[in-house]
Each structure stands twice: as structure tokens, then as C-alpha cells.
Amino acid sequence: MSVLATSSIAFVCVLAGALLGMLVRRVLPEHHFSQDSQDVVKLGMGLIGTMTALVLGLLIASAQGSFGARNSDLTQISANIILLDRVLALYGPETKNARDRLRRSVTLVLQQMWHEKDSDATRLDPKTAGAEGLYDMIGQLSPRNEVQRTLQSQALNIAINIAQTRWLLLEQSGTSIPWPFLIVVIFWLTVIFASFGLFAPPNGTVIATLLIGALSVAGAIFLILELDRPFGGLIQISSAPLHNALAQLGR
Numbered sequence: 398m399s400v401l402a403t404s405s406i407a408f409v410c411v412l413a414g415a416l417l418g419m420l421v422r423r424v425l426p427e428h429h430f431s432q433d434s435q436d437v438v439k440l441g442m443g444l445i446g447t448m449t450a451l452v453l454g455l456l457i458a459s460a461q462g463s464f465g466a467r468n469s470d471l472t473q474i475s476a477n478i479i480l481l482d483r484v485l486a487l488y489g490p491e492t493k494n495a496r497d498r499l500r501r502s503v504t505l506v507l508q509q510m511w512h513e514k515d516s517d518a519t520r521l522d523p524k525t526a527g528a529e530g531l532y533d534m535i536g537q538l539s540p541r542n543e544v545q546r547t548l549q550s551q552a553l554n555i556a557i558n559i560a561q562t563r564w565l566l567l568e569q570s571g572t573s574i575p576w577p578f579l580i581v582v583i584f585w586l587t588v589i590f591a592s593f594g595l596f597a598p599p600n601g602t603v604i605a606t607l608l609i610g611a612l613s614v615a616g617a618i619f620l621i622l623e624l625d626r627p628f629g630g631l632i633q634i635s636s637a638p639l640h641n642a643l644a645q646l647g648r
Contacts, residue, residue, distance in 0.1 A: 400622040400630060407583050408615035414587035415607040418594025435596060442592045449585045452578055453617065460624035463573040467566060467627045468634045474562050475638035478503060481555040482646045488538070488548045495534040500646045502531060503639060510628055511636050532556045574625050579618070586614050 428434075482499060485492040535553055540546040590607060597603045623632040 400619060400626065403579075403622060404615045404619035407586070407618045408611050410583055410587045411590050411614050412608065412611040414589075414591040415594040415611065418591035419597070419599050420594075421591075422595050422599075430596070438592055438595070442589055445585050446589055449582055449589065452582050452585075453621075456574055456578060456582070456621050457624075459573050459575075460621050463569070464624045464627050464632075464634070467569060470562050470566055471634055472638045474559055475642040477555050477559045477562070478639075478642045479645045481552060481559065484548055484552045484555065485535075486648075488540075488545055488552065491538065492535075495531060495538075496647060498531045498534060500643065503643045503646065507636060507639050507643065510639075511633070532560070572625050574622065583618070 422430075478499065482496055485496050485499070532553065535549065535556055538545075538549050540549050590611065593607060593610075597607070620632070623630045626632075627634040
């Protein structure tokens with residue numbers, strides 16, 4: 398389900414809860430609105446509100462942590478790409494084909510990872526960028542002295558680290574937001590808004606306030622889910638590290 402669809406469902410559920418509370422208000426006997434009854438409802442809604450705030454905090458922390466980890470991994474890949482190019486340059490002119498292959502791979506990754514029509518798995522799959530062929534090219538080098546043997550070994554280790562980090566990103570491409578948490582939060586928010594409608598007078602100001610509140614809730618859900626999609630949607634990981642790495646290649 399898309400982020401916009403999920404946020405829209407949250408908006409409809411929360412607003413429907415408020416409207417349901419207003420409808421129930423009309424049919425309940427008057428003694429249900431006594432001060433004691435209102436105090437009990439307020440205490441119950443306060444408890445639910447506290448739990449909702451805690452779970453929302455967990456969801457935000459999870460989404461932000463996942464976003465930050467993927468951003469850090471991308472920065473690490475970019476740094477390793479520059480380092481690999483420098484090591485190959487030190488090895489000698491016979492690594493020109495490997496360095497050209499590295500540059501083409503980075504260009505392809507940039508096109509894949511920030512292209513709206515590709516899925517996250519396709520964008521992150523190391524096989525789609527020809528990274529494995531680069532490892533073979535480095536392994537086929539014939540070092541003539543100890544320095545070149547050391548540089549070849551270092552280049553192979555860096556290439557392995559790059560591939561390992563990309564596979565890690567691939568494995569983390571799924572959602573980090575537990576859907577049962579999200580469903581329970583939406584249910585709790587619906588109940589809270591139903592209590593608002595139950596005791597609020599049905600006038601224009603109240604309805605407008607509840608509408609804005611429902612929009613705010615849907616906006617919060619939208620932002621949480623967007624943070625959980627770092628390579629698609631409105632909130633994306635910046636491609637600047639890879640662009641900077643590409644600018645350094647071949648020098």
C-alpha cells in the first residue's frame with residue numbers, strides 16, 4: 398500500500414471517529430454526560446493518549462534511525478569508491494579499464510537509485526550495476542612487484558566492502574515500521590477523536606478544529622512512512638555523496 402493511501406486511511410478513520418462521537422452524543426441519555434462520567438472518559442483518553450504518544454515516538458525513532466543508517470551506508474560507499482579509484486591509480490596505468498568500469502558503475506547506480514520508476518530492490522542490487530565484474534577485473538591484474546601486490550590486495554578488500562555495504566542496503570530495503578504498531582496507533586487516535594466528538598458541541602469551529610487535527614495526524618503518519626522510504630517519495634537520501642565521488646574518479 399502506498400504512503401499516500403495509508404495516510405488517507407488514517408485521516409478518514411480519525412475523522413470518522415470524531416463524527417461517530419457526535420452522532421452518539423445525540424442518542425445517549427443525558428445522565429451519560431454528567432461530570433463524573435466526563436472525568437472517567439477524560440482519564441481513559443489520557444491513558445490512551447499517553448500510550449499513543451509513546452508508540453508514535455517509537456515509530457518516529459525507528460524511521461529516523463533507518464533513514465540515518467542508510468544515509469551513513471551511502472556515504473561510506475561513496476568514500477570507498479574514491480579510495481578504490483585512488484588505489485587503482487597508484488597501481489599503474491594497467492588499471493585504466495577497471496577505473497573506467499568503476500566510473501560507469503557509479504553512473505549507473507546514480508541513475509537507478511534516484512529513478513522513480515525503479516523499485517528499491519532494483520536500485521540497490523549490486524548485480525544491476527556490474528560491480529561483480531569490477532572485482533574480477535581487479536583479481537585478474539598481474540602485479541610485478543610487492544607494492545603492486547599490496548595495492549591489488551587493498552583494492553580487492555575495498556571492492557568487497559563496497560559490495561557488502563550495497564547488499565546490506567538491499568537487505569534493509571524493506572520497511573522498518575511494524576504495521577501492527579501503525580494499525581494500533583490509528584485505532585487509538587480514532588478512539589481519542591471519538592471522545593472529542595462525544596463531548597464537543599457540533600458547531601463549525603469544533604468541526605474545523607477536528608478536521609485540522611485529523612489532517613495533522615495523517616500528516617504525521619505520512620512523514621513517518623516517507624522517512625521509511627529513503628530512495629523514493631518526497632523525503633529522499635541525498636545523492637550528493639555519490640555525485641561527489643563520481644567527480645573525483647579518473648583524476
